[in-house]
Amino acid sequence: MKVDAAHIRDAVRALVDAKETNLGIEVMLPVAYPDGDMVTVIVEKSGGGFVVHDSSFGAMRVTATGLRLSQSFVAKSKELAARYNCSFINGRVSLLTTTHGLPMAIALVANASRAIADQATETRRHTDVEFRNEVADRLKAVVGPRVRENEEVRGKSGRLYRVPAIVLDVAQSKPEHFVATVTSRASVLNHFAEFYDLSDAYSDVRNDAVYDEYADIRKEDLLLLGRVCELIAFNQTKIRFAGMFDNAQKATP
Amino acid sequence: MARRALRWTHRSHGDYVRASVLVVVPDRRAFVGYLQVQAHRLRTPPKVSFSLVYRHERILGLDVEPGHFHRNLMRESVNATHWQVWPKMDAEADTRKLTYGQWFSEFLKRAKISYHYPLASPPHGIQLGLDLK
Numbered sequence: 001m002k003v004d005a006a007h008i009r010d011a012v013r014a015l016v017d018a019k020e021t022n023l024g025i026e027v028m029l030p031v032a033y034p035d036g037d038m039v040t041v042i043v044e045k046s047g048g049g050f051v052v053h054d055s056s057f058g059a060m061r062v063t064a065t066g067l068r069l070s071q072s073f074v075a076k077s078k079e080l081a082a083r084y085n086c087s088f089i090n091g092r093v094s095l096l097t098t099t100h101g102l103p104m105a106i107a108l109v110a111n112a113s114r115a116i117a118d119q120a121t122e123t124r125r126h127t128d129v130e131f132r133n134e135v136a137d138r139l140k141a142v143v144g145p146r147v148r149e150n151e152e153v154r155g156k157s158g159r160l161y162r163v164p165a166i167v168l169d170v171a172q173s174k175p176e177h178f179v180a181t182v183t184s185r186a187s188v189l190n191h192f193a194e195f196y197d198l199s200d201a202y203s204d205v206r207n208d209a210v211y212d213e214y215a216d217i218r219k220e221d222l223l224l225l226g227r228v229c230e231l232i233a234f235n236q237t238k239i240r241f242a243g244m245f246d247n248a249q250k251a252t253p
Numbered sequence: 254m255a256r257r258a259l260r261w262t263h264r265s266h267g268d269y270v271r272a273s274v275l276v277v278v279p280d281r282r283a284f285v286g287y288l289q290v291q292a293h294r295l296r297t298p299p300k301v302s303f304s305l306v307y308r309h310e311r312i313l314g315l316d317v318e319p320g321h322f323h324r325n326l327m328r329e330s331v332n333a334t335h336w337q338v339w340p341k342m343d344a345e346a347d348t349r350k351l352t353y354g355q356w357f358s359e360f361l362k363r364a365k366i367s368y369h370y371p372l373a374s375p376p377h378g379i380q381l382g383l384d385l386k
Contacts, residue, residue: 056267065304
């Protein structure tokens with residue numbers, strides 16, 4: 001079949017639709033999300049002109065993934081919307097326009113709405129709690145009841161630290177490993193200080209840090225942390241844990 | 254299983270309400286997700302979306318009267334109530350006309366979630382500002 005400009009124009013036009021609903025005129029546009037959903041905007045009369053908005057359909061896509069419209073998210077969304085001359089208020093992208101400017105306003109609101117919703121498709125990372133739980137579960141699979149979770153330990157300075165997982169020796173009488181979990185760059189300096197302080201107080205205990213390799217942690221962060229602890233990427237934990245512990249035996253409960 | 258009843262909120266987004274509850278797999282702490290329901294307060298017919306979210310991925314979705322097209326790469330387009338299952342995310346149309354409660358039950362059944370709490374339908378429409386006299 002020959003594909004020429006007329007065919008392409010007709011095919012793209014077929015992706016556009018408009019219908020009246022109680023919200024106004026809902027316009028479906030050839031602006032697509034990665035999962036195949038298409039963007040919809042609404043046109044309403046406002047005074048002598050029109051208001052074009054997304055009725056928060058973009059924000060609904062974000063919160064459908066479990067994310068919240070936090071202050072930082074709202075601030076970033078306002079900035080994104082402003083790039084398209086739109087406002088972002090209470091979850092809704094909107095733009096006032098005249099009859100003459102209506103087609104362009106529809107395109108701008110559609111793109112602003114999509115840009116805001118796309119923030120939900122950024123790289124997914126473990127939540128801190130899930131990550132800690134999963135690391136603890138993998139430790140328990142190897143050493144069983146030798147694992148103590150979220151215990152408070154005092155460093156040489158006198159500061160208290162809550163260590164996500166402590167692996168005791170086979171006799172369960174003293175700590176053998178302090179295992180921390182690192183899920184973001186922001187926590188790297190705190191973990192460095194923690195292990196530095198704990199090393200002075202517990203020179204016989206080995207420090208390990210399991211990090212999320214899909215987080216924003218950079219090579220230089222790992223080099224820094226590597227000076228005070230042994231680093232283990234999360235996807236290597238099963239293999240590394242199996243070889244790490246004395247006798248790798250579960251103590252009798 | 255759901256850990257508590259759904260409670261509606263519209264903080265930060267006046268156009269729609271949202272309710273979210275933790276769902277857990279008993280004895281498997283790593284498997285923690287969310288049952289999330291969103292309902293547009295203004296649109297008629299009501300636009301409601303149900304989601305099972307695991308690590309910020311919508312692994313099962315049901316969009317009732319979504320108000321937008323979904324273009325499937327290998328199948329027809331869908332402009333009505335549809336299901337989406339991760340990772341493919343092709344829309345599977347569902348032409349049944351059910352109430353909110355019935356759709357909720359269908360979602361729980363497909364997601365294999367047990368929910369033993371009273372069901373509260375989402376609020377629809379804007380709260381009237383009535384003056385006290």
